[in-house]
Amino acid sequence: MRTLGAHSRKKFDESSAHFGDAQKELLLGLLDRHKGTALGQDLGYGSMASVDDFRRRVPLTDYGFYRSKYIQRIKNGEANVMTSKKVDLLGATSGTSGHKALIPHTTDVGRAFFLHGITLVFDGLFSKAFKHADQLQKTCKLTFIPRWTYTEGSERLKIGPASSSPDDRGFSRLLPLYSSPKAAFHVKNEKAALYAHLLFALSDRNLGIVEANFAPMILSFFSMLEESHEALVRDLCDGTSDGARGLGMEDQEAAQVAEHLRPNPERAREVQEAIERWKSSRKDNRPTIGLAKLVWPNLNLILTVTTGAFLPYAKRLNTDYLGGAVPCFSPIYAATEGLVGINLSPAKRPPAYSLIPKALFYEFIPVEGAETEENSSPPLGGTLLANNLAVGEKYELVITNLAGLVRYRMGDVVKLERYEGTAPVVSFQYRQGQVLNVRGEKMNEQCLTRAVEAWAKKENVSLIDFCAAEDVTVVEPGRPSRPRYHLFIEPATALVGTSSSKESRSVDEELRRYSDVYDSYRRKDAIDMVKVHILQKGSFENFRTQFLKESTTGTVTQFKNWVRKFSK
Numbered sequence: 138m139r140t141l142g143a144h145s146r147k148k149f150d151e152s153s154a155h156f157g158d159a160q161k162e163l164l165l166g167l168l169d170r171h172k173g174t175a176l177g178q179d180l181g182y183g184s185m186a187s188v189d190d191f192r193r194r195v196p197l198t199d200y201g202f203y204r205s206k207y208i209q210r211i212k213n214g215e216a217n218v219m220t221s222k223k224v225d226l227l228g229a230t231s232g233t234s235g236h237k238a239l240i241p242h243t244t245d246v247g248r249a250f251f252l253h254g255i256t257l258v259f260d261g262l263f264s265k266a267f268k269h270a271d272q273l274q275k276t277c278k279l280t281f282i283p284r285w286t287y288t289e290g291s292e293r294l295k296i297g298p299a300s301s302s303p304d305d306r307g308f309s310r311l312l313p314l315y316s317s318p319k320a321a322f323h324v325k326n327e328k329a330a331l332y333a334h335l336l337f338a339l340s341d342r343n344l345g346i347v348e349a350n351f352a353p354m355i356l357s358f359f360s361m362l363e364e365s366h367e368a369l370v371r372d373l374c375d376g377t378s379d380g381a382r383g384l385g386m387e388d389q390e391a392a393q394v395a396e397h398l399r400p401n402p403e404r405a406r407e408v409q410e411a412i413e414r415w416k417s418s419r420k421d422n423r424p425t426i427g428l429a430k431l432v433w434p435n436l437n438l439i440l441t442v443t444t445g446a447f448l449p450y451a452k453r454l455n456t457d458y459l460g461g462a463v464p465c466f467s468p469i470y471a472a473t474e475g476l477v478g479i480n481l482s483p484a485k486r487p488p489a490y491s492l493i494p495k496a497l498f499y500e501f502i503p504v505e506g507a508e509t510e511e512n513s514s515p516p517l518g519g520t521l522l523a524n525n526l527a528v529g530e531k532y533e534l535v536i537t538n539l540a541g542l543v544r545y546r547m548g549d550v551v552k553l554e555r556y557e558g559t560a561p562v563v564s565f566q567y568r569q570g571q572v573l574n575v576r577g578e579k580m581n582e583q584c585l586t587r588a589v590e591a592w593a594k595k596e597n598v599s600l601i602d603f604c605a606a607e608d609v610t611v612v613e614p615g616r617p618s619r620p621r622y623h624l625f626i627e628p629a630t631a632l633v634g635t636s637s638s639k640e641s642r643s644v645d646e647e648l649r650r651y652s653d654v655y656d657s658y659r660r661k662d663a664i665d666m667v668k669v670h671i672l673q674k675g676s677f678e679n680f681r682t683q684f685l686k687e688s689t690t691g692t693v694t695q696f697k698n699w700v701r702k703f704s705k
Contacts, residue, residue: 197518342433373408468480479493599628
């Protein structure tokens with residue numbers, strides 16, 4: 138993998154030095170490959186000879202453009218609709234941009250993810266950035282069996298998450314890398330599966346990495362260690378999995394897991410002592426040392442996404458469990474639509490991702506009118522290309538992918554941090570669908586999070602989680618009919634001597650401080666004061682459990698956050 142990674146890095150550096158040429162080659166190749174598809178014929182790919190032709194003649198698209206006319210035909214079993222390659226999966230998005238979508242997936246997408254993403258991670262991660270992690274230690278990989286659904290008809294196309302899962306072809310070949318055996322990956326109940334992964338991770342004192350798609354899952358991993366440590370220590374000592382049975386592990390699953398367990402009283406005692414030491418270090422209800430290094434002295438790294446909506450979880454993870462002793466690294470920026478970028482500079486903050494010239498064709502819509510010399514007149518086709526961007530400005534990403542999406546507004550907003558060669562390096566900011574907007578103020582999740590964290594710090598409140606909803610039409614008795622936000626907060630401990638009106642005023646002050654537009658509307662009485670609801674401990678966990686129970690295509694792996702903005 139390191140040898141292949143070095144080769145991939147050389148190819149990446151060559152194409153990044155001539156980013157525009159590589160992008161042109163990719164796009165014209167895709168147009169030629171897909172010109173015979175139904176979509177290619179409708180849009181006239183065969184007569185497009187340049188990037189400018191493409192931008193002039195192909196409209197900007199969103200999921201609605203594809204849903205009934207093209208995706209439905211793929212679901213019906215028709216081939217050659219959007220891509221000339223065989224569709225092997227309809228990837229179900231998590232819906233954080235405002236809707237769930239089914240995105241065609243082909244072997245090209247998986248190949249690009251591996252060759253332009255994973256191999257570069259091995260090169261950059263183990264050869265350069267984290268050399269101490271190259272010790273042949275095992276990884277606790279937190280991934281779970283998806284809830285697949287299938288299209289009707291003879292083709293029976295799978296519908297579900299496009300991210301890595303134990304169902305993937307070749308996953309069994311990776312098992313020697315992981316602390317958990319195959320049996321743990323195939324436990325259907327997510328809580329029981331997480332317990333099993335934790336139990337096997339605890340068995341390995343020399344564990345090197347904990348990995349999950351998103352920071353909330355890593356936080357759940359350590360939270361379960363804290364809350365279920367007595368059961369875990371007993372199971373570790375006795376070589377049993379009784380704690381997982383209590384969480385919903387089936388008898389057959391338990392028998393398969395038990396084949397890989399052995400009594401380990403010495404390690405059980407060591408884990409118990411580590412947790413007791415961690416608990417005794419608490420000062421002002423906060424531990425002063427990290428639990429992770431106490432339990433796993435040689436733990437090198439947490440691999441997970443920590444940007445955007447995941448930043449609050451990453452902060453809490455570090456404060457409560459890592460103690461600054463174990464770094465978090467967000468190596469890849471990817472979505473169901475494809476591989477977007479790779480983090481080749483782990484030491485730099487914020488995490489930023491080099492866009493990959495051979496994985497997607499990128500265009501950019503300026504957010505709030507980014508001004509550049511090239512952007513002094515209206516952009517061609519409503520977008521800018523990579524060489525026309527201004528450092529420090531924000532842009533909505535528009536992508537053309539390997540499986541048929543063209544000029545697709547995926548909803549991500551990024552900021553250009555710098556150029557490396559001619560390749561843009563961007564940081565993720567937020568999703569377009571995740572804004573609070575009752576009067577045109579467009580308060581994004583980043584701004585809301587900063588305001589809530591500032592309030593929590595001011596009031597010395599430890600938060601488990603929070604979310605917000607718009608209230609545009611609901612009118613309460615005795616209250617003027619002005620729109621406002623509802624903010625639902627779950628504190629780690631009960632708030633003493635507080636009232637919802639007091640907290641509402643305090644949070645509102647922070648929202649006004651962090652958003653000039655919101656403050657302007659508040660001063661004009663166009664938006665009413667936010668209403669804060671203090672929730673009981675466990676509310677978000679109950680919500681998450683119910684959400685996953687009712688979901689037909691989602692998995693705990695794909696559950697990104699607590700849906701900070703949700704419909705009434």
